[in-house]
Amino acid sequence: QTHGYFCKTKDGIRSCNTCHFRPKEITPSDPTPAPNGDSPQGRVEGTNVTKGELADKGIKYLQVGGDWWNKCGDGWLNADAVFTRLPDRFVCEDWRTGRYIMRQDAGHGWPFEDASFDAVYSEHMFEHMLPMDGAAFLRESYRILKPGGVLRVTTPDLEKYLMGYAERKKGNKFLADHASRWPPCKACRACPSAATIVNNIFRNYEHKWVYDLEEMTRTAMHAGIPESAVKRSRRMGADLPAVLVEAIRRAETTGSARHQESAKENPTRCWLEQEIREQESLYVLITKPQL
Numbered sequence: 001q002t003h004g005y006f007c008k009t010k011d012g013i014r015s016c017n018t019c020h021f022r023p024k025e026i027t028p029s030d031p032t033p034a035p036n037g038d039s040p041q042g043r044v045e046g047t048n049v050t051k052g053e054l055a056d057k058g059i060k061y062l063q064v065g066g067d068w069w070n071k072c073g074d075g076w077l078n079a080d081a082v083f084t085r086l087p088d089r090f091v092c093e094d095w096r097t098g099r100y101i102m103r104q105d106a107g108h109g110w111p112f113e114d115a116s117f118d119a120v121y122s123e124h125m126f127e128h129m130l131p132m133d134g135a136a137f138l139r140e141s142y143r144i145l146k147p148g149g150v151l152r153v154t155t156p157d158l159e160k161y162l163m164g165y166a167e168r169k170k171g172n173k174f175l176a177d178h179a180s181r182w183p184p185c186k187a188c189r190a191c192p193s194a195a196t197i198v199n200n201i202f203r204n205y206e207h208k209w210v211y212d213l214e215e216m217t218r219t220a221m222h223a224g225i226p227e228s229a230v231k232r233s234r235r236m237g238a239d240l241p242a243v244l245v246e247a248i249r250r251a252e253t254t255g256s257a258r259h260q261e262s263a264k265e266n267p268t269r270c271w272l273e274q275e276i277r278e279q280e281s282l283y284v285l286i287t288k289p290q291l
Contacts, residue, residue, distance in 0.1 A: 003031055005039060005092070006085035017085065017101070019092035022047075026087060033085070039103075042088035048111050049091055057091065057100060060118045061247055062144070063272075064106050064137075065125025071099045072251040072270035079104040107133035108140075115146045119244050124277060126155040127207045131219050134209070138286070139223035145288040150241060152233075154273075156201055157282035158212040168194050178280055201280075216284050225286060233283040236273050240285065248272045 001023060004016025023029065025047040034040050054060075059077045063070075071078040071094060083103040086092050089111040094101050104110070106122075107129055120141040126134055141151050164174030175197045184192050184200035192200075202210055211219070217230045233239050236248075251270040 015095045017092050017095045019087055019090045021090050038084040039087045043111050048113050051113050051116050054116055062117050062120045064122040070271055071101060073099050075247055076251060077102055081105045106137045110140045110144050112144045114143055116144045118146055119150050121152045123154040126153050127210055130208050134219050135223040138220050138225060142225050142288060147288055147291045149288050151286040153284045154281050156210055156280050158210045160280060161198055161201055165194050165198050229286050231285050233285040235278045235283060
């Protein structure tokens with residue numbers, strides 16, 4: 001079945017986010033939203049979006065935590081907890097662009113079969129998770145990767161921040177350069193202290209944990225991922241599979257929104273491997289071995 005959620009009518013035209021499901025997969029059956037507008041519906045435990053369903057929609061890549069504005073087009077499913085007006089853990093079509101979206105808490109189990117995706121991609125989301133939830137995310141993301149698939153995680157690099165603080169009087173300009181691009185607060189925009197900049201990355205933006213490569217590797221190993229599978233990477237590095245590089249580049253073009261000719265607004269750019277974040281970021285690539 002299909003059902004429209006968070007519908008709006010403008011100039012006599014009704015537009016909805018459209019979700020697809022089998023009645024036995026969703027509970028409760030009543031789609032009436034809660035008083036705050038959120039959907040009370042969710043997926044019945046033990047049911048999944050099948051590989052066949054993903055293939056029918058052309059979905060090969062999963063982006064996690066891109067927020068409501070950063071939705072990739074052809075070949076991508078965009079999952080985030082911010083889509084609260086949608087039933088939990090169902091593939092839906094965004095009413096604006098026709099792009100595929102899913103309401104999902106990244107620390108919970110994915111509603112997909114094993115080996116469903118060529119790549120899972122997450123940029124500056126992992127720092128919003130404590131290690132226990134981060135391990136759950138890595139474990140589940142690794143499970144749904146196809147053999148040879150990759151998990152790409154980008155997050156603020158703890159080592160860069162602490163080295164910038166410790167060496168600030170020895171010519172290390174990391175913190176000053178970072179603050180010039182990302183002012184930590186309006187009140188101290190002109191001259192934030194080094195302590196303010198470091199505390200900002202730990203305590204602002206709803207961040208919960210800041211990782212370095214060692215902490216990321218330990219978290220991955222706790223998730224059951226072999227240490228040898230976790231590698232430091234770099235932005236658009238040569239270690240990225242060519243098909244993923246092409247998918248990233250294609251996703252950044254405005255033409256990658258499906259059915260854009262009938263969408264309700266011009267296509268928005270999907271922004272991956274963000275250059276503005278390169279200076280502060282830890283780039284990690286986790287590869288699932290071939291069988």
